[in-house]
Amino acid sequence: MKSFKIKIALVTIILCCFSKAFADDDAIKIGFISYLSGPASSDYGLPAKHAAEAIIKSINAGNAPTPYSMKGFSGTQIELIFLDEAGGSTKQVTEFTQLVMRHKVDFVIGYLSSTNCLAVAPVAEKLKILTILLDCGTARIFEENDFKYVFRTRSHSTMDVIAAAKYFLTDHPEIKNFSGINPNYAYGRESWRDWNAVMSILAPQAEKQSSQMPKLHAGLYGSEISSLARKKSDVIYSSLWGGDLKAFLMQASPRELFKETKLILVAGEPNLQNLAGFIPDGTIVTSRGMTSGMMENDSKLNRWLIEIFQEKSGGLATYPVYSTANAILGLKKAYEKARLTKLQKAVPMADVAGVQDGMKQAYLPPNTKQIIAAFEGLDFETPNGRVEMALGKGHQAIHGTSYGTTRTKDGKVYTENVKFFPAKEVQPPKNIKSLDWILNGFQLTK
Amino acid sequence: MNSIVAIIIDGLVYSSWLFIVAVGLTLIYGVMKILNIAHGSFYAIGAYTAASLTGSWLALGYDQSTAFLIMLFSAVLVGFTLGPIIERGILKYMYQRDEIVLVLVTYALFLMLEDIIKLIWGVNPYFLYQPYGLLGSFEIVELTYPNYNLLLIGCAITIGCFLTWFLQKTRHGKILLAVIHDREIASTQGINVDRVYFLTFTLGTVLAALGGVLTAPMISVQPGIGAETIVMAFAVVVVGGLGSLPGAALAAILIGLVRSGAVHLFPDLDLFSIYLVMATVLIFKPKGLFSAQEERQI
Numbered sequence: 001m002k003s004f005k006i007k008i009a010l011v012t013i014i015l016c017c018f019s020k021a022f023a024d025d026d027a028i029k030i031g032f033i034s035y036l037s038g039p040a041s042s043d044y045g046l047p048a049k050h051a052a053e054a055i056i057k058s059i060n061a062g063n064a065p066t067p068y069s070m071k072g073f074s075g076t077q078i079e080l081i082f083l084d085e086a087g088g089s090t091k092q093v094t095e096f097t098q099l100v101m102r103h104k105v106d107f108v109i110g111y112l113s114s115t116n117c118l119a120v121a122p123v124a125e126k127l128k129i130l131t132i133l134l135d136c137g138t139a140r141i142f143e144e145n146d147f148k149y150v151f152r153t154r155s156h157s158t159m160d161v162i163a164a165a166k167y168f169l170t171d172h173p174e175i176k177n178f179s180g181i182n183p184n185y186a187y188g189r190e191s192w193r194d195w196n197a198v199m200s201i202l203a204p205q206a207e208k209q210s211s212q213m214p215k216l217h218a219g220l221y222g223s224e225i226s227s228l229a230r231k232k233s234d235v236i237y238s239s240l241w242g243g244d245l246k247a248f249l250m251q252a253s254p255r256e257l258f259k260e261t262k263l264i265l266v267a268g269e270p271n272l273q274n275l276a277g278f279i280p281d282g283t284i285v286t287s288r289g290m291t292s293g294m295m296e297n298d299s300k301l302n303r304w305l306i307e308i309f310q311e312k313s314g315g316l317a318t319y320p321v322y323s324t325a326n327a328i329l330g331l332k333k334a335y336e337k338a339r340l341t342k343l344q345k346a347v348p349m350a351d352v353a354g355v356q357d358g359m360k361q362a363y364l365p366p367n368t369k370q371i372i373a374a375f376e377g378l379d380f381e382t383p384n385g386r387v388e389m390a391l392g393k394g395h396q397a398i399h400g401t402s403y404g405t406t407r408t409k410d411g412k413v414y415t416e417n418v419k420f421f422p423a424k425e426v427q428p429p430k431n432i433k434s435l436d437w438i439l440n441g442f443q444l445t446k
Numbered sequence: 447m448n449s450i451v452a453i454i455i456d457g458l459v460y461s462s463w464l465f466i467v468a469v470g471l472t473l474i475y476g477v478m479k480i481l482n483i484a485h486g487s488f489y490a491i492g493a494y495t496a497a498s499l500t501g502s503w504l505a506l507g508y509d510q511s512t513a514f515l516i517m518l519f520s521a522v523l524v525g526f527t528l529g530p531i532i533e534r535g536i537l538k539y540m541y542q543r544d545e546i547v548l549v550l551v552t553y554a555l556f557l558m559l560e561d562i563i564k565l566i567w568g569v570n571p572y573f574l575y576q577p578y579g580l581l582g583s584f585e586i587v588e589l590t591y592p593n594y595n596l597l598l599i600g601c602a603i604t605i606g607c608f609l610t611w612f613l614q615k616t617r618h619g620k621i622l623l624a625v626i627h628d629r630e631i632a633s634t635q636g637i638n639v640d641r642v643y644f645l646t647f648t649l650g651t652v653l654a655a656l657g658g659v660l661t662a663p664m665i666s667v668q669p670g671i672g673a674e675t676i677v678m679a680f681a682v683v684v685v686g687g688l689g690s691l692p693g694a695a696l697a698a699i700l701i702g703l704v705r706s707g708a709v710h711l712f713p714d715l716d717l718f719s720i721y722l723v724m725a726t727v728l729i730f731k732p733k734g735l736f737s738a739q740e741e742r743q744i
Contacts, residue, residue: 037560038670042569086670184717212709215717217674219665220463223456223709226589230452243571246666254579255590274571274666 027079028072028365030056030331031099033110034134034320038086039217039243043270044112044320047313048134049082051305051324052109054312056080058304059332065300067381073335076365081105085112089119096120100127107132109327112320114138114186121150130368130375132327135320137187137239137267139434142392149368151375153326153387153397155427157187157239158434160266160286160401161194162426162442165202167403167419168235168264168284175203179210179233179261181224181248183240188213191239191266197438209233214244221248229257241267249278258283270318272406272413279413283406288319289384289399297385301325305383322384326397329382330389334375338366341374388423391430398423448587453706455586459595461702462602466660467675468682468694469605470653476626476689477646479545480537483552485654486676487559488528490667492658494563496520497572497667504576513577521659525652533647538640556672564669571668578663594663601660605653606695613691622646626689681720685727687734696735697727 032052035045056078058064062071072078081103083095092111099105108124108131111117117136124131124147131150133141137157141150169175178199182188192211199206209231212224225248228236236257240248245268252258258280268275268285305325309317346362366374376394380387390398400422404415428437437443471485500516532555540551581593613619624632625642633639657675665671682701686693701723708719715722727735 037564037569038673039668041670042571042668046569210713212713213716214709217670219661219671219674220460222459222595223453223706224713226452226456227710227713229589230448243666243668243671246571246573247664250573250575250578250666251664254583254592274573277575 027077028107028335029079029081029103029105031081031083031096031103031105031108031110033083033085033092033095033099033108034112035086036082036084040112040241041086043242043274043318044135045085047270047309047315047318048112048320048324050313050315051309051317051321052080052082052328054308055305055325055328057312058308059328065304068301068329068332070336073332074339074365083110085110085116089113089116092116093119093123096123097127100129105129107331109324109331110134111136112323114140114190117141117152118186121145121147124149128368130331130371132331134323134327138190140186140190142396143433146393147395148372151330151389151395151397152392153330153382153389154323155289155398155401155423156396156434157191157266158194158428158438159398159421159423159426160239160288161191162198162438163286163401163403163421164237164264164266164284165195165198166421166426168262169202170419172234172262173203175206175234177207177209177231177233178235178237179208179212179228179231180237181212181214181221181228181240182238183216183244184213185216188216188239192237194434194438195237197435201438201441206234217244219244219247221251224248225252225255225257228252228261229255233261235262235264237264237266239266242271245271246274246278249275253278253280270320272318272415273316276408276411276413279406279408281407284403285406285415287402287404289322289401297383299381299383301381302383317383322382326382326384326387330375330378330380330387330397331371333380334371334378335366337378338370338374342366342370390423391427398427401426449710451587452589453703453710455589455591455595456709457703457706458599458699459591459702460706461698462599463657463661464678464682464702465602465695465698466598466605467654467657468679468686468698469609469691470650470657471679472683472686472689472691472694473609473653474647474650475683476691477622478537478541478643479689480548480552481545481680481688482650483549483676484532484555484559485552485650485679486672486674487556487563488524488651488654488672489658489661489675489679490563490672491528491559492521492524492655493662493665493667493671494567494572494658495524495655496659496662497574498567499523500574500577500662501572510576510580513580517577517659517662518656521652521656524655524658525648528655529648529651530644532651533644537647538643541643556676560669560672563672569669571666572662573666574662576663598660601656602698605656606691609691618645678720681724683734685724685734687731687737690734690736693734693736697723700727 034048035041060072060077111133112135114136117133133152135154139156139158180192182192210227214224264284269287306317309321343362378389385399387397387399402418402420404418407414407416428434474480474482496517499520500513503516540548578594583590583592621637629639682694682697686697701720704723705719708715
């Protein structure tokens with residue numbers, strides 16, 4: 001008994017020594033990529049960057065609420081290296097490689113564009129660097145690939161499409177026809193494809209009329225608006241975003257495009273307040289999660305995010321801010337889980353002879369494989385609600401979302417008739433592709 | 447029938463915009479043989495200046511109809527400030543260099559100006575939506591069009607006619623044509639070529655800024671708008687023939703109508719339509735529709 005007590009005392013002393021010694025690890029470097037220039041910077045890229053700075057500052061100081069209150073990642077400080085996502089996917093691949101080879105980053109978080117995500121993910125896999133995709137609507141990343149080093153802590157765009165259709169059809173089950181205007185690249189095409197599939201199941205009587213696919217950042221939409229106006233569809237579905245969406249609405253509103261036609265925006269949330277005056281009352285918009293302003297979300301984490309973001313940028317926390325929080329908090333949770341797992345495995349080994357080496361190993365930071373193991377299938381709280389890494393063999397997140405209808409009052413855009421859709425109602429189960437799930441009538445098999 | 451009318455109207459509006467944003471580029475190339483990539487930045491700065499000045503003007507409560515004067519003033523202000531500074535401060539020292547060097551210099555300028563825009567205006571979008579709806583609208587074939595579109599068409603025609611008159615009928619225009627034809631011979635005839643370059647670059651900058659000013663009420667003015675526009679302007683200039691004013695006009699109409707037709711009839715071909723025109727023209731006329739005959743020195 002006496003000998004056992006001595007062993008415990010020795011283990012405790014060694015643990016204390018090592019915990020101090022290894023608490024001063026070099027900072028963890030995270031490469032953070034978002035649009036710092038170009039048309040996507042103002043609504044998406046820069047809010048994401050400001051959010052990353054604010055979140056990391058708060059985490060490094062140990063000011064984040066539980067369960068993220070430990071300083072840094074398990075006590076190790078975080079350092080961010082920012083890169084611009086603008087410039088095309090070839091540039092992104094080159095810069096990703098440089099980020100890993102030259103800057104020796106430990107992890108990469110970033111990418112809003114589906115095209116960039118599709119280009120960078122195989123490179124991350126090849127370089128064996130844990131990469132968290134911030135946004136990228138496309139479902140193809142994990143439905144067509146089996147990535148080990150790549151994670152996405154945001155749901156893919158299928159959720160937006162299905163929830164939009166369900167929300168719209170609740171009040172308009174008799175819809176006769178629809179049209180669409182979507183950006184001509186991976187995300188826009190996929191979003192429109194999914195909408196057509198969902199409508200073929202939920203409203204088979206509805207006929208597709210005009211299908212407009214302007215190039216990304218087209219700027220002028222006169223011909224598209226004329227074509228849509230001539231069809232007079234019951235509803236126009238759009239996944240336009242950022243400056244494109246604003247320009248479209250600025251040009252469409254004076255032309256009375258929405259006089260008799262409803263509008264659904266599946267990527268309108270970050271713009272909402274900028275759109276006051278252009279966005280027609282009755283437009284259906286999504287929050288793409290539980291972002292503030294639409295859903296009642298008074299969690300401690302949400303209040304923390306809104307406060308630190310406001311302090312950093314003076315702006316409202318919108319969709320990209322929440323995407324950034326999901327990615328950083330998910331990584332922190334996985335990292336700390338991996339480290340804890342290592343420690344838990346080490347502590348029972350109380351053999352005095354081997355304890356020093358054992359503890360030394362235990363206090364080394366977890367390696368990438370251990371973090372990946374902890375990340376796969378992880379379930380964690382975010383300011384955006386609960387996120388489950390449920391799809392893509394535990395690499396693709398799912399979470400709930402909400403939809404509402406806009407009303408502009410005193411120069412501000414409000415949403416009313418908000419309805420929440422739990423994750424599993426609007427996202428496919430494991431082992432089935434989104435499109436197959438939709439076309440199977442939201443069943444695993446016919 | 448309704449469809450054809452809509453295609454023509456939309457095509458003409460788009461053509462007018464294309465011509466306005468490309469005409470400064472073609473003028474500068476015609477006279478100075480500079481493929482001015484910074485043209486996109488002048489366009490963007492014009493849009494930003496118009497959005498800031500006109501927005502502030504309207505916020506002070508002045509009559510909304512005066513907004514158009516402030517917009518015009520913005521284009522002139524940008525052109526007469528940036529044009530002389532860049533021409534006298536940078537380009538003047540580069541004229542003896544190869545054309546490729548000048549392209550690189552204007553590309554460097556473009557990159558610097560894009561960052562300067564962000565330093566001055568930040569990255570948040572600016573809106574100047576009032577002028578777009580201010581002139582009312584008209585209805586044709588059951589479609590509503592803002593009268594602002596007619597203003598765009600009117601501006602394009604006015605700019606085209608003014609430049610044609612200036613080049614064909616005025617002494618200064620003929621001097622300009624002489625420089626276009628042969629810089630060295632013009633110089634030996636006593637023409638101050640440096641001064642012609644200075645005036646041409648300033649006028650080209652005013653026209654680029656005017657393109658931005660007239661576009662500002664229809665878009666969200668934000669970083670990156672210059673880069674998108676310069677690609678379209680190049681397409682027009684290349685199809686029309688580098689440096690040709692009638693070529694730019696015809697190319698703008700051709701591209702505008704084909705694109706409008708594609709959007710209405712074959713929306714999936716929208717993205718491809720402009721490059722289809724470009725490829726077709728360049729197959730049969732590799733130097734563009736109105737390319738000048740080049741002399742070969744033996």
